Amino acid sequence: xxxxxxxxxxxxxxxxxxxxxxxxxxxxxxxxxxxxxxxxxxxxxxxxxxxxxxxxxxxxxxxxxxxxxxxxxxxxxxxxxxxxxxxxxxxxxxxxxxxxxxxxxxxxxxxxxxxxxxxxxxxxxxxxxxxxxxxxxxxxxxxxxxxxxxxxxxxxxxxxxxxxxxxxxxxxxxxxxxxxxxxxxxxxxxxxxxxxxxxxxxxxxxxxxxxxxxxxxxxxxxxxxxxxxxxxxxxxxxxxxxxxxxxxxxxxxxxxxxxxxxxxxxxxxxxxxxxxxxxxxxxxxxxxxxxxxxxxxxxxxxxxxxxxxxxxxxxxxxxxxxxxxxxxxxxxxxxxxxxxxxxxxxxxxxxxxxxxxxxxxxxxxxxxxxxxxxxxxxxxxxxxxxxxxxxxxxxxxxxxxxxxxxxxxxxxxxxxxxxxxxxxxxxxxxxxxxxxxxxxxxxxxxxxxxxxxxxxxxxxxxxxxxxxxxxxxxxxxxxxxxxxxxxxxxxxxxxxxxxxxxxxxxxxxxxxxxxxxxxxxxxxxxxxxxxxxxxxxxxxxxxxxxxxxxxxxxxxxxxxxxxxxxxxxxxxxxxxxxxxxxxxxxxxxxxxxxxxxxxxxxxxxxxxxxxxxxxxxxxxxxxxxxxxxxxxxxxxxxxxxxxxxxxxxxxxxxxxxxxxxxxxxxxxxxxxxxxxxxxx
Ligand code: IVH
Numbered sequence: 123x124x125x126x127x128x129x130x131x132x133x134x135x136x137x138x139x140x141x142x143x144x145x146x147x148x149x150x151x152x153x154x155x156x157x158x159x160x161x162x163x164x165x166x167x168x169x170x171x172x173x174x175x176x177x178x179x180x181x182x183x184x185x186x187x188x189x190x191x192x193x194x195x196x197x198x199x200x201x202x203x204x205x206x207x208x209x210x211x212x213x214x215x216x217x218x219x220x221x222x223x224x225x226x227x228x229x230x231x232x233x234x235x236x237x238x239x240x241x242x243x244x245x246x247x248x249x250x251x252x253x254x255x256x257x258x259x260x261x262x263x264x265x266x267x268x269x270x271x272x273x274x275x276x277x278x279x280x281x282x283x284x285x286x287x288x289x290x291x292x293x294x295x296x297x298x299x300x301x302x303x304x305x306x307x308x309x310x311x312x313x314x315x316x317x318x319x320x321x322x323x324x325x326x327x328x329x330x331x332x333x334x335x336x337x338x339x340x341x342x343x344x345x346x347x348x349x350x351x352x353x354x355x356x357x358x359x360x361x362x363x364x365x366x367x368x369x370x371x372x373x374x375x376x377x378x379x380x381x382x383x384x385x386x387x388x389x390x391x392x393x394x395x396x397x398x399x400x401x402x403x404x405x406x407x408x409x410x411x412x413x414x415x416x417x418x419x420x421x422x423x424x425x426x427x428x429x430x431x432x433x434x435x436x437x438x439x440x441x442x443x444x445x446x447x448x449x450x451x452x453x454x455x456x457x458x459x460x461x462x463x464x465x466x467x468x469x470x471x472x473x474x475x476x477x478x479x480x481x482x483x484x485x486x487x488x489x490x491x492x493x494x495x496x497x498x499x500x501x502x503x504x505x506x507x508x509x510x511x512x513x514x515x516x517x518x519x520x521x522x523x524x525x526x527x528x529x530x531x532x533x534x535x536x537x538x539x540x541x542x543x544x545x546x547x548x549x550x551x552x553x554x555x556x557x558x559x560x561x562x563x564x565x566x567x568x569x570x571x572x573x574x575x576x577x578x579x580x581x582x583x584x585x586x587x588x589x590x591x592x593x594x595x596x597x598x599x600x601x602x603x604x605x606x607x608x609x610x611x612x613x614x615x616x617x618x619x620x621x622x623x624x625x626x627x628x629x630x631x632x633x634x635x636x637x638x639x640x641x642x643x644x645x646x647x648x649x650x651x652x653x654x655x656x657x658x659x660x661x662x663x664x665x666x667x668x669x670x671x672x673x674x675x676x677x678x679x680x681x682x683x684x685x686x687x688x689x690x691x692x693x694x695x696x697x698x699x700x701x702x703x704x705x706x707x708x709x710x711x712x713x714x715x716x717x718x719x720x721x722x723x724x725x726x727x728x729x730x731x732x733x734x735x736x737x738x739x740x741x742x743x744x745x746x747x748x749x750x751x752x753x754x755x756x757x758x759x760x761x762x763x764x765x766x767x768x769x770x771x772x773x774x775x776x777x778x779x780x781x782x783x784x785x786x787x788x789x790x791x792x793x794x795x796x797x798x799x800x801x802x
Contacts, residue, residue: 158676244301306345
């Protein structure tokens with residue numbers, strides 16, 4: 123083994139680590155990956171092999187540490203040096219008022235400052251760092267003894283395996299919540315469904331299932347995330363004065379904290395914050411089941427102390443219950459774009475988790491049989507982890523007499539064509555194709571939707587009228603509509619008609635991936651359309667590609683390849699595509715995958731504070747721009763990142779109050795791909 127080879131390996135290892143870290147942040151922080159899963163796996167495998175060959179070159183923070191170690195037989199117990207406490211709940215404004223009163227009386231203060239943090243619905247975990255390295259992670263267990271889940275927690279990509287910050291304590295423990303973001307949860311359930319496996323009831327269960335896996339490789343495949351909200355063991359001389367300062371400090375070391383924190387004054391501040399978060403909770407990408415109010419000042423916290431298993435200085439104000447009882451008024455069957463018949467329960471309107479629910483999908487015939495939901499039944503409805511309302515179970519005791527099990531219809535309820543049960547598929551499909559107005563309508567709505575051709579003003583009712591009057595036999599007909607014809611339709615003014623014609627005109631200049639997605643080919647979603655566009659480069663190439671060629675595109679397997687080929691083989695689809703092009707649609711062809719330099723920070727704005735150690739501000743600005751980002755001097759809600767250098771100013775605090783993500787230099791270098799050779 124020559125020194126030369128070893129040097130070469132060291133360089134390649136560093137390069138691979140930087141690339142993988144960059145892709146991790148594209149995937150986990152920006153939700154905008156720039157390579158396929160296969161390409162990512164290739165990089166990771168190469169790094170694993172090199173590290174196996176040169177174990178001495180493997181660093182503590184290598185991204186391979188996240189892939190998942192060998193399975194365990196059982197979790198070892200971990201005794202918590204500092205107890206892991208739980209929280210008291212306040213279920214009403216009155217109870218929150220009583221909490222604030224107790225706090226003020228004990229502290230002998232008129233008014234108290236609180237830190238308001240979303241109550242994340244996941245699992246509490248304690249993470250120990252020694253010499254900057256993540257050495258141990260444990261669940262809460264009974265508060266005194268938890269389980270050692272280090273190998274699993276190491277797979278959580280937002281949590282640094284090594285903190286390379288100068289001024290960190292030699293040993294410290296952070297506490298926080300492991301959770302599964304809503305989007306990841308939905309994708310995981312979709313994968314389970316596809317594989318015929320059991321789905322998770324909500325993101326919390328999915329997170330718990332992921333964290334408590336004896337095989338960390340399974341955990342690694344689950345989209346878990348983590349936010350810090352406190353500390354366990356922490357040297358007294360390193361502890362700041364308040365909760366907000368602690369979280370700020372942890373964030374400046376690169377530890378993830380929840381961006382929705384707010385420092386509030388007195389009970390009024392808590393109330394206002396509670397209303398704000400209740401309104402915002404549906405837009406958040408993670409489930410929260412309430413808000414935690416913590417006395418901000420650590421000295422005050424200490425004076426208040428604990429009672430039983432919960433601190434006197436914090437309380438969880440919970441959102442209203444997430445389950446409710448209601449009655450199934452009817453079960454109807456919807457017909458989707460691909461003809462799939464979906465049974466839907468029409469419910470007597472009910473509030474669940476602050477939202478009114480009137481419908482709940484029953485998915486398919488199998489699901490309806492399993493739950494045996496019938497018209498007239500009283501059912502328990504839950505918003506599954508805040509995401510989709512679902513019927514949990516029937517209250518059989520309240521079932522009206524003489525009710526009958528629901529049967530899926532043998533004919534399409536919209537066009538009367540036969541409904542076919544397809545062997546091996548859970549769904550039943552209408553065989554009517556475009557003869558079926560429901561499929562026809564959904565096809566047009568999909569074509570016009572925001573992520574497809576983005577034609578504003580083409581709503582549900584209007585599409586129905588266009589089909590009824592035979593103005594839209596297919597999607598290409600839309601481009602022959604004129605303002606006079608449109609203005610003659612029900613509830614259509616001249617101005618809206620003109621706007622729609624203008625929107626149709628604007629939609630003609632589009633991209634290849636949008637156009638391919640808009641065509642509504644089975645199983646071709648946005649990502650697949652983008653892959654097709656980027657890998658084949660032109661509509662012609664996609665239309666004429668063989669199944670083998672299609673399967674060479676990342677993420678396209680035999681089923682999708684077959685659907686694409688069948689779609690373009692069908693003469694009617696070719697005709698519509700030609701008509702669309704003849705109507706003036708122009709697709710901008712993408713740059714092929716291997717051409718040019720992608721811009722991974724496209725549209726992201728940065729603000730710097732403090733001094734960077736590895737480059738000047740001008741250099742940093744140049745690198746941000748080269749990667750497609752922007753640099754500003756002042757912070758606003760629109761800033762994506764505050765980069766914290768040495769001796770940062772007051773911007774850190776401001777970023778926290780604005781909910782702007784803060785990153786330290788290490789993470790920044792990863793983002794711009796500036797450690798080692800820049801190869802993205
Ligand atoms: S503080 C001593 N902060 O809620 C204080 N807990 O019901 C201990 N939780 O076990 C917890 N978000 O799993 C705290 N921002 C937050 C939280 C939070 C979620 C969970 C945590 C805890 C449970 C208590």
